[in-house]
Amino acid sequence: MFNLIIFGAPGSGKGTQSERLVERYGLHHISTGELLRSHIAQGTPLGKVADGFISHGNLIPDELMLDILAEELDSHSDAAGVIFDGFPRTIPQAEALRGLLAGRGSKVHAVVGLEVPEDELMTRLVKRGAESGRSDDNPETIAKRLEVYHRQTQPLKQFYTEETTFHPINGIGSVDDIFKSITLVVDPLKDAAE
Numbered sequence: 001m002f003n004l005i006i007f008g009a010p011g012s013g014k015g016t017q018s019e020r021l022v023e024r025y026g027l028h029h030i031s032t033g034e035l036l037r038s039h040i041a042q043g044t045p046l047g048k049v050a051d052g053f054i055s056h057g058n059l060i061p062d063e064l065m066l067d068i069l070a071e072e073l074d075s076h077s078d079a080a081g082v083i084f085d086g087f088p089r090t091i092p093q094a095e096a097l098r099g100l101l102a103g104r105g106s107k108v109h110a111v112v113g114l115e116v117p118e119d120e121l122m123t124r125l126v127k128r129g130a131e132s133g134r135s136d137d138n139p140e141t142i143a144k145r146l147e148v149y150h151r152q153t154q155p156l157k158q159f160y161t162e163e164t165t166f167h168p169i170n171g172i173g174s175v176d177d178i179f180k181s182i183t184l185v186v187d188p189l190k191d192a193a194e
């Protein structure tokens, strides 16, 4: 298995780059945000719980998130590897992921962080909210999500700098250029893992 984490603030472009990475490396894409939104759209019990957290810009509780993630990993145990998008978002999630992968004889091979300045994140997310109507892409909720990111998620940079290797990537520019920068980092890691 080859496991890659795409890391970054809300609106940093994780989803966009993940689509490309899936194509290039043949990985299974796990976007926790998309998983949760699909539960919300289907009106499942989990979706109802998740909606209360997401629409206020909060993270859903770690235990709940970890149950969902473990199930998703189990139902794709034959995958050549996974790209984690939007997960982990807290230190306990990162520690749990290490355990889940170790239990499957694997680990995180690479962490790529998309670096985008705050004012650009805000501009992108407000624009996305206007186009997609995502309930959490309004200025008030975005500000809350950015605050949550700084407090709960950003410490993972340090965690992964010590744990594996954290690769910061400039997340400003064309989608193609950013993708190219990511592949320059990931190609050799992927080769080394085989």
Ligand code: ATP
Binding pocket: 008, 009, 010, 011, 012, 013, 014, 015, 032, 033, 034, 036, 053, 054, 057, 058, 059, 060, 061, 065, 085, 086, 087, 088, 089, 093, 136, 145
């Ligand atoms: P991007 O635009 O870069 O794809 P995002 O932050 O806009 O990122 P998602 O990753 O789709 O969007 O997440 C949307 C919401 O889903 C989060 O604000 C949070 O409430 C919830 N969520 C997603 N992943 C997790 C997680 N790992 N732990 C807790 N809550 C999560």
Ligand code: MG
Binding pocket: 014, 015, 031, 033, 086
């Ligand atoms: Mg996303």
